[in-house]
Amino acid sequence: MSHSEGLNLDRRDLLRGLLATGGLLSAAPHLLWADEPEELPPAQFRFGLVTYLWGQDLSLPRLINSCESSGLEAVELRTTHAHGVEPSLDKKQRAEVKARFDDSPVTCIGIGGNEKLHHADPAQLKAAMDATRAFLRLSVDIGGSGVKVKPDHCPRGEERERTIERIGKSLQQLGKEAADMGQEIRLEVHGSCAPLPLIERILEIADHPAVGACWNCNDSDLAGDGIEKNFARVSSRLARTLHVRRLDEKRYPYDTLFGLLRAAKWDGWMLLEAHDRPPEARVEAMRAQRAYFEALAGKRVPRKTN
Template sequence: MDSFDPSRRSFLKQGTAAAAALMAGAWAPGGSPAWAAADEMRFGLVTYLWGRDWSLPTLIRNCQRTGAMGVELRVEHAHGVGPGLSESRRAEVFHQFESSPVELVGFGTNAAFHYTDEAQVQEAIDQAKEYVVLSHDCGGSGVKVKPNALPDGVPEEQTIEQIGTSLNELARFAADYGQEIRVEVHGSETQRLPIMERIFRVADHPNVGVCWNCNSEDLEGQGLEHNFGLVRNRLSETTHVREFNVGDYPYPELFDLLAGVNYNGWILMEARTEPDDRVRALTEQRLLFEQMVMEARG
């Protein structure tokens, strides 16, 4: 694979200007960009922060307008899709996505499995199972969870074993519903890829995968390519990214690495900024995404 050239970041800035010019007519509702194919990476949205206060119809409409054709619903947001929904309401949610070009990628939960209290761990497993069933009923394909720490005073290996065992239990349950368990690289110490690699030595069920999260810790030690290699064979269907033109994360290098393993999952924008026009901002990010995919595949 070609080495990363920092000068390639310049095309992100150029892409911002291009996005402004293309915004009005770049995306035909229900259409797809010229490069799109079944084996390509796909662009979508995590409803934190940009979709947090959109109702479900508004969320679907705005995703379609911007070309973000998949969405991971964060729990407790204004879309109002949670485990308390009745069977009929779940069917309505399923129909809303089924009748649109926007795909329900799944649900993002805060379920974590590092607690020193066994009852808390079991509660988190049970909560995640509720979202597995919800995702199945609403037409999603998976549920995101977290490790989410290495508690002080507890041997690392003990916590890692506990997290991995919990994930295996959840993965077995989810497999019966056709749902994937996606473990976000997140938390105190557990956001480091060498720790995630150790967790996944225990979490060996094929139905559980790593949700890459674009943390600054990805660049530690021997760098991004090495850390990516620790989990490259365990990637889930979802990858979380921040705004491509904010900060200094080496997104072009990440896209090269993803292309190198023929990744065809969802690249989900988990934005951190507060733009005045979130629809316009999301369209801009989608255009930058397309540029990087073409660059990586080229």
């Protein structure tokens, strides 16, 4: 079945079916459908996986198979995990990784790096930038489209504006180099730099089109003027990737986020980054998240009842 055909399934029956086959959608009884179709256009974005944490222990063949079996269409390969896609791979090994993805329906989005750009120490900052450059070259070789980095913290005792400027200038330089490789630098909204007013300021300095914000579904998204205003701060600078937690969690207004993304006609990759241990029935759990995604991404949006 094609992706478009899948989106035309009766999502209510899909949710009920998953519930009946193992109780995976425990929140499903609380989802009802609005009587009238949503005015928003259907989602143009697609659904995939960040390999932190649900994919951290999977070999590359098993990872690709799990995504294919569950309907997750892409992966961001987190560094240091069991799939072992690292800058240490030689040319032949990189070609083998690319071939595995080319032979599957799963898209390699790129590398989920863990490099932090807040360092006040010049040597540490240079090391982080050099590591990011190595990940960019790796992403090119395996068929990816970008590398994730972190802002990450505001060092204690330093003026915040100075930290913001250093991060922004570092991103600007990396963005220029990434663009020359056909890649993107994805600034994960992470750490004590996660408040969206700070990310907005960083991106004003890093004004290169190859640098974008990777929305990360943090509690701070809801702070201040709320998610709508915070989303507006960076909506024109969203990267091609965005991270979500489990879509059945009630702590975050996913219906609002999906609406904002649909209204913005964002057409990147929404990637599942579940913050709990990998479930025993992993493929089934991933498939359940896919069902939630389809429900939120379609022409009708589920609403919760008391």
